[in-house]
Amino acid sequence: xxxxxxxxxxxxxxxxxxxxxxxxxxxxxxxxxxxxxxxxxxxxxxxxxxxxxxxxxxxxxxxxxxxxxxxxxxxxxxxxxxxxxxxxxxxxxxxxxxxxxxxxxxxxxxxxxxxxxxxxxxxxxxxxxxxxxxxxxxxxxxxxxxxxxxxxxxxxxxxxxxxxxxxxxxxxxxxxxxxxxxxxxxxxxxxxxxxxxxxxxxxxxxxxxxxxxxxxxxxxxxxxxxxxxxxxxxxxxxxxxxxxxxxxxxxxxxxxxxxxxxxxxxxxxxxxxxxxxxxxxxxxxxxxxxxxxxxxxxxxxxxxxxxxxxxxxxxxxxxxxxxxxxxxxxxxxxxxxxxxxxxxxxxxxxxxxxxxxxxxxxxxxxxxx
Amino acid sequence: xxxxxxxxxxxxxxxxxxxxxxxxxxxxxxxxxxxxxxxxxxxxxxxxxxxxxxxxxxxxxxxxxxxxxxxxxxxxxxxxxxxxxxxxxxxxxxxxxxxxxxxxxxxxxxxxxxxxxxxxxxxxxxxxxxxxxxxxxxxxxxxxxxxxxxxxxxxxxxxxxxxxxxxxxxxxxxxxxxxxxxxxxxxxxxxxxxxxxxxxxxxxxxxxxxxxxxxxxxxxxxxxxxxxxxxxxxxxxxxxxxxxxxxxxxxxxx
Ligand SMILES: Nc1ncnc2c1ncn2[C@@H]1O[C@H](COP(=O)(O)OP(=O)(O)OP(=O)(O)O)[C@@H](O)[C@H]1O
Ligand SMILES: [Mg+2]
Numbered sequence: 001x002x003x004x005x006x007x008x009x010x011x012x013x014x015x016x017x018x019x020x021x022x023x024x025x026x027x028x029x030x031x032x033x034x035x036x037x038x039x040x041x042x043x044x045x046x047x048x049x050x051x052x053x054x055x056x057x058x059x060x061x062x063x064x065x066x067x068x069x070x071x072x073x074x075x076x077x078x079x080x081x082x083x084x085x086x087x088x089x090x091x092x093x094x095x096x097x098x099x100x101x102x103x104x105x106x107x108x109x110x111x112x113x114x115x116x117x118x119x120x121x122x123x124x125x126x127x128x129x130x131x132x133x134x135x136x137x138x139x140x141x142x143x144x145x146x147x148x149x150x151x152x153x154x155x156x157x158x159x160x161x162x163x164x165x166x167x168x169x170x171x172x173x174x175x176x177x178x179x180x181x182x183x184x185x186x187x188x189x190x191x192x193x194x195x196x197x198x199x200x201x202x203x204x205x206x207x208x209x210x211x212x213x214x215x216x217x218x219x220x221x222x223x224x225x226x227x228x229x230x231x232x233x234x235x236x237x238x239x240x241x242x243x244x245x246x247x248x249x250x251x252x253x254x255x256x257x258x259x260x261x262x263x264x265x266x267x268x269x270x271x272x273x274x275x276x277x278x279x280x281x282x283x284x285x286x287x288x289x290x291x292x293x294x295x296x297x298x299x300x301x302x303x304x305x306x307x308x309x310x311x312x313x314x315x316x317x318x319x320x321x322x323x324x325x326x327x328x329x330x331x332x333x334x335x336x337x338x339x340x341x342x343x344x345x346x347x348x349x350x351x352x353x354x355x356x357x358x359x360x361x362x363x364x365x366x367x368x369x
Numbered sequence: 370x371x372x373x374x375x376x377x378x379x380x381x382x383x384x385x386x387x388x389x390x391x392x393x394x395x396x397x398x399x400x401x402x403x404x405x406x407x408x409x410x411x412x413x414x415x416x417x418x419x420x421x422x423x424x425x426x427x428x429x430x431x432x433x434x435x436x437x438x439x440x441x442x443x444x445x446x447x448x449x450x451x452x453x454x455x456x457x458x459x460x461x462x463x464x465x466x467x468x469x470x471x472x473x474x475x476x477x478x479x480x481x482x483x484x485x486x487x488x489x490x491x492x493x494x495x496x497x498x499x500x501x502x503x504x505x506x507x508x509x510x511x512x513x514x515x516x517x518x519x520x521x522x523x524x525x526x527x528x529x530x531x532x533x534x535x536x537x538x539x540x541x542x543x544x545x546x547x548x549x550x551x552x553x554x555x556x557x558x559x560x561x562x563x564x565x566x567x568x569x570x571x572x573x574x575x576x577x578x579x580x581x582x583x584x585x586x587x588x589x590x591x592x593x594x595x596x597x598x599x600x601x602x603x604x605x606x607x608x609x610x611x612x613x614x615x616x617x618x619x620x621x622x623x
Pocket of ligand 2: 046047048088166
């Protein structure tokens, strides 16, 4: 994986804007398959920086290299067709149906009909809009948030290796936004596109970015991974922008799996209560996690709450929902620990097999690094 | 339920039928029918001339008007277009009769006869072209900058943007211009007779001169029906040409 996108001292001075540099000697390198979130206050030059990459805005000085080639030497049309573009103000084509909007780039690239139809279908599903219901509607018949989702689908349609997305989820409600973000990251996992993603929401920048590029008044303040930026903000501006709760924000960067301990107090539910009692005193614990013969979670037994006539562990097990899958974020993990009385959380895989357990101390440990 | 639908239908169609009924009644009352039957071959000649006047001048006006209006929106034409627009605006304010008179007076200067079908066509063409140029220009200019930016950024060529984005989105406005022009031309065509251009104006003006309502009606009624026919055809054509996504919402008549 080499450098896919490289900005080298890129500067933009708008004609008639005096000597104000909308973008000032911006340099950064992006590896193939990385998402870089461009973030910063309104007017800091995010859109300008992005539009220089597909040459919608001319570069005043500096160089942009894509896949080893200086973009100023490339054919503009071909360059743009290889870059997916999602603009800030959506810009769907009003005269075309939703299906036609999404199909526009594949059509220009002369894909065959069947492949285009399939792509349109898939993309509509990804952005959570029922293809049968929406494919033949026109943009004006959609809500703002729905239109924006179509904008994202349209940008992805041509399978471009690079994508530029200008606040693509800005007009979408929190629930759908979260869905889209997750869905997008899931797809990204597979397709590994190189993406420049503009947002003014630091949480989104942290969640989506492999790298965060923080701009202020046109110049680069810090270019770093979210983890690096949150733990070592370069200056007060970065610290302020990241927010006073930046340590808590880091919880989003880790999975439960990363922090958990893999020695949970497990007992097979087919064992006798005697075995359980021995185990309780042996490891000095109040709770045991009950599993079936396949190792899947069935519940929990509480030392202080064992019915007198119970013979097997099975008879004493109480169901529990104090568990999370290992891919959940530490933030959800922490929240889950606090919403139960056990003082810990059970970590399971997708088949509900117990993998480990998580305490607040483990989280603290992980944040310390 | 059925009664309701029937009522709606009557409500919708009644004005049209009443108008046609009134026209037909006038037509027969003044003896235009008899006059037309007696002069059937002349009638067909006049109808044909009338159609030629309207269709040819409109056809040329649409081609030239849309092309010119489109060219004016190109970036390099910014300065020229404001001049053309000013001329077009002045031009549009000249009344129909004035345009014919101008053609009659001006054409001899460039070595053409001011009398006959050709000068009439030229006059009608110039009269029709103004609203089309104006609306084409305004229609394309009004296409959202975001839409153009998205298209450009995705790698569409100038030509693709023009034909797939700009023109289709400007189409309601352009069609409006064509409709206005047609209405003007259909209304002006009878005047073509005054400079020897032929058409149904012949009977209308003859009727007026002889104070013979029959002859006049024999010309006037077909002119009115032709106007309605053109308007209807354009409406159908417009439905076909303008995407549902950019059609301005029609107010339901029901
Ligand atoms: N066409 C233009 N001509 C002159 N100045 C411009 C032009 N476009 C943007 N600017 C200026 O350049 C600076 C950066 O603008 P830009 O649109 O890149 O900001 P942004 O970071 O995308 O802001 P936002 O978060 O509000 O979208 C701003 O100060 C803006 O006023
Ligand atoms: Mg912006």
